[in-house]
Amino acid sequence: MTGLGDSRHVVVVGASLAGTRTAQNLRALGHTGPITLIGAEAELPYDRPPLSKDLLVSDWSDETVEGFRLATSAELDDLNLDLRLGVAATALDPDTRQVTLADGASVDYDVLVIATGAAARPSPWRPASGLLQLRTLSDARAIAARLALREPVVVVGGGFIGTEIAAAAIKLGCPVTVVDPVAEPMTRIVGPEVAGSLVDLHRANGAATRFGVGVVDIRGEAGALTVVLDDGSELTASTAIVGIGSVPGTAWLEGSGLTLDNGVVTDARLRAIGVDDIYAIGDVARWPHPGLGAHRAEHWTNSSDQARFVAAAIAQDAVLEYSSTDYVWSDQYDWKVHTVGWRDPQGSSVLVGDLAADGRVAVVHADADGNACGAVTINWVRALNQARRLLMAGDTAEAIAEQLEQLTVRAA
Ligand SMILES: Cc1cc2nc3c(=O)[nH]c(=O)nc-3n(C[C@H](O)[C@H](O)[C@H](O)COP(=O)(O)OP(=O)(O)OC[C@H]3O[C@@H](n4cnc5c(N)ncnc54)[C@H](O)[C@@H]3O)c2cc1C
Known part of the structure; x- marks a missing residue:
């Protein structure tokens, strides 16, 4: 049937x-x-x-x-x-x-x-109150109510969701510290070429960062939390928001x-x-x-x-194998981060553009066998769309990077 x-x-x-x-x-x-x-x-x-x-x-x-x-x-x-x-x-x-x-x-x-x-992956740390996580609309309401106090916030987890919350908290006037055990937490998603720029972006917008340091404990209560770090230091906060995956x-x-x-x-x-x-x-x-x-x-x-x-x-009884478009976006302050395809940590990458000079950049990824497999862009949707098309056409990473270079030449 x-x-x-x-x-x-x-x-x-x-x-x-x-x-x-x-x-x-x-x-x-x-x-x-x-x-x-x-x-x-x-x-x-x-x-x-x-x-x-x-x-x-x-x-x-x-x-x-x-x-x-x-x-x-x-x-x-x-x-x-x-x-x-x-x-x-x-x-x-x-x-x-x-x-x-x-x-x-x-x-x-x-x-x-x-x-x-x-x-949300449950927090291993359980203070009496004041620790929140974000997955649902009611979680977001609860977080917004805490941010409205404009009191210090510690965000645990420097992935997309944690850093977006940090950006929102800063916009709402809260002093914010983001903690993550990885030195450049976005590396896994965007690669090392641009992960450092995202760290700089957060600092430039006023977030304090404690990257490369893990959390050992969070104790206390809403308004008076202590976040204990694995280098022995402590942070005080009114609210802790834990975004450590799902x-x-x-x-x-x-x-x-x-x-x-x-x-x-x-x-x-x-x-x-x-x-x-x-x-x-x-x-x-x-x-x-x-x-x-x-x-x-x-x-x-x-x-x-x-x-x-x-x-x-x-x-329709369609008998096909699922093939993903592998498209992801994140807003970080006023930056638009997009990824298409994937990144092979064993592979290589080609950088196109200069983020500091032009405010935009693209990175094209190849896998360990040298086949183009993905791209990341910051503030450059045109390059993203072009890369997406060329990836689907099976072009090499170098050929894709050359085409993206042409976009910068034409725009100059
Ligand atoms: C804060 C936040 C920001 C995000 N931002 C981005 C972004 O910028 N870009 C991006 O690409 N992706 C983003 N995502 C991810 C994206 O939202 C998810 O990939 C998407 O919601 C997944 O949809 P889903 O329906 O598979 O699962 P979910 O959205 O998780 O929905 C699953 C639903 O199933 C219900 N459910 C669970 N168990 C049961 C049960 N036993 N019986 C009945 N119902 C059940 C849950 O209550 C839930 O409503 C974000 C996610 C979050 C949380």
Whole structure:
């Protein structure tokens, strides 16, 4: 039973980006059968990137918050879903094709899409109060309330989310210190060529940085926290915000028999290994990436692309292997950081442009075999788009860098 007129019941667990987009794409592609969308959060689905950016420094009016919804309630109504928000799935039985919910209900499916994303990696340090983490809209509200006090903040974790929160805190007038055990924390994502510039950017904007130093403990309470570092020094803060990565939302799948290993492990068609009628997508899925091997991407575009891919697989019986666009962005103060493809730590890179002189730069990555595999740009969307196109065309890193050089020549 395939394509238009398909009456199979599709159950989607996780009602955020990947889950909501799956339901929307299924309807857009003509799936006429029932769709149940189950979400642990009571909120109408919303977008997460603004939580550490625009929304964190916003006025928090209803109108502003509603602007970040992934769909209005009218749009969700039009999808004709069995929408169950505020109730988590607690168990899965692939043999009986049944999902059990926290309210005691059970839901039978013909096809299951697991889109339960990820949660903030829990803080190992537990002061009495004043320590916050960011993953949900309510987390962002709680952080915004603390930042409104304009009191000192320590951000633990110098990745994209931690540094975006630091930038927001500075904008709101808080003294900020960012701590990370890695000397140039962005290296893993953008590579060593530009990671140092991002560190400098934070310092230039007034953030104190303690990079290359780990946290040993955070004690005290809101307004009077002590952050103990592994070099023996201590920081005092009113609020600590801990952004040390994420853990995939797989706890409810323990005992289901699915292969779980830092996510739901899938085949190249995003089907849970060995199970044809269960897909896993978005931040919870660990799929065979052509360059990175078994990989759990934690990025907006990947979740959105995988939702579209799986909806096509279900509604149109498309038999394809998922291929990622590998596109990621981050806003750091007024800088726009973009990456496409991936970076092989064993590979090499070519730098194009001069960030200090021109305010923009591109880095083209090659893997250990010399094949071009990715690019990073700062404040240079045109170069990013060009690099993306050339990467897809299979050009070498040197050829891509030469073409990007031409952009600087033409602009001069
Ligand atoms: C603060 C922040 C900023 C970000 N900024 C960027 C950015 O600038 N660029 C970028 O590319 N990406 C960014 N991301 C990442 C991006 O938002 C994620 O990749 C995307 O949200 C993943 O979507 P998802 O639907 O797979 O998972 P999630 O968004 O994690 O959603 C999963 C949903 O499933 C629900 N759920 C979990 N368990 C259950 C259960 N048992 N039953 C029912 N429901 C369940 C959760 O409550 C949640 O609503 C950011 C993320 C955060 C948190």
